Amino acid sequence: MKTREKIILTSLELFNEQGERNVTTNHIAAHLGISPGNLYYHFRNKSDIIYDIFQEYEKLVDYYLDIPTDRPLTVDDMMGYLESVFDGLWSYRFFHRDLEFLLDNDQRLREDYRKFTYRCLDAIRRIFDGLRDGGVFHDQSEELKEAMALNVWLVITHWMAFLKSAQPSDSGSDSIRPEQLKEGIYQVLTLEMPYLREPYRDQVMALRAQYRPSVMAKKAVNG
Amino acid sequence: MKTREKIILTSLELFNEQGERNVTTNHIAAHLGISPGNLYYHFRNKSDIIYDIFQEYEKLVDYYLDIPTDRPLTVDDMMGYLESVFDGLWSYRFFHRDLEFLLDNDQRLREDYRKFTYRCLDAIRRIFDGLRDGGVFHDQSEELKEAMALNVWLVITHWMAFLKSAQPSDSGSDSIRPEQLKEGIYQVLTLEMPYLREPYRDQVMALRAQYRPSVMAKKAVNG
DNA sequence: CTATTATTAGAGTATATGCTCTAGCCCGTC
């Protein structure tokens, strides 16, 4: 494998494990067993590494959210989108974690991310439309679909942050498991619940039950 | 005013404007016109300043979310809670911005914040119950109330992050206005909409309309 | 007034971090 690729992979791995803020370029080089000079031969600076990773993430999600317009959508389609998006979220989970700082320090990234966000919101709306055409969703006003899409986006992109903040202190820094992340699907389906038509409603509710967050079972100690 | 208090106030101000990550203890001291030594006479370290600020935030929100149990709740109560919570969010907006890093670097804060989260989730559920008793909400299963409360929490605590990430690059670093933050109320009411009873439903929808996010009007350029 | 304590100034330190610079190695080509 080319050194450039290795840098990307290792950076992503370390960022995901420890957070971008806690991973220096020297760490990345050391972890790879290469010199800092070598790393900087392949990338002008740290931002470029992050930007590269973002573009891969973007490509992946755009691929996932390529919604067919020539046919209505099914419950299976919907679950597929959810599973895919949360998979992507897991693979690039560092990104949403340090998002604000990253955007503040790279205008290019800020602009691209903004467009990315609106593309995703649009895709969510198109999924709603497809599901309505498939008889899964009730028809709703454009305004409501827009607000709903935004709420879905908020839940999806920040579920990870919630999980991490609700973790007890004694667990390690990288203790969230992919299955826990998937529990965000439960929350998204909770949002959609009131807008589902029978008989799909019961079907989706049954699927939803499988993702029930484990945090909910636990009772918090309010000392 | 005591120096200690001044340090807290200035820190909060600078953190809110520039983000905790971008504000050093030397900046705080310089901004106050005092020496670093003086600052460190009053606080052992930066974490202690942040922890102090968090405790004030906690106190404020706990005060806002002191839900009466001896009477049902009205639509006005609900709107009052929303307005208050978003006010608090605005005053301490730096906090949710750099949350993950802050929690990673202060176990004490992590533990307190975890409990704080669960207290808030509990308060949201009790608001739901109060509104049900007041005839504003339909009755729902405990499971649904729990999931709903969590979604409300996610939207409230991350609305700010969304706004900042959706800002175009040409706006300043502290360009979000409090009215924009309040638009999060629209999103929360969107969540609650399906569970409202007539005649309150129409009333709430009318109130909701006043908070409609301006971002929604804009069309994004997907270059 | 004096002794003690609380507060403040400000130079300075240890460490980290992103990044640079120069020299040299590897490897394919003529």
Next chain:
DNA sequence: GACGGGCTAGAGCATATACTCTAATAATAG
């Protein structure tokens, strides 16, 4: 086998950051 460009090592720099140390100054009590 010599040449040259792609690649790599690694010492080291400029800057920043959280924090310390000493000495001096205010405030307060006896």
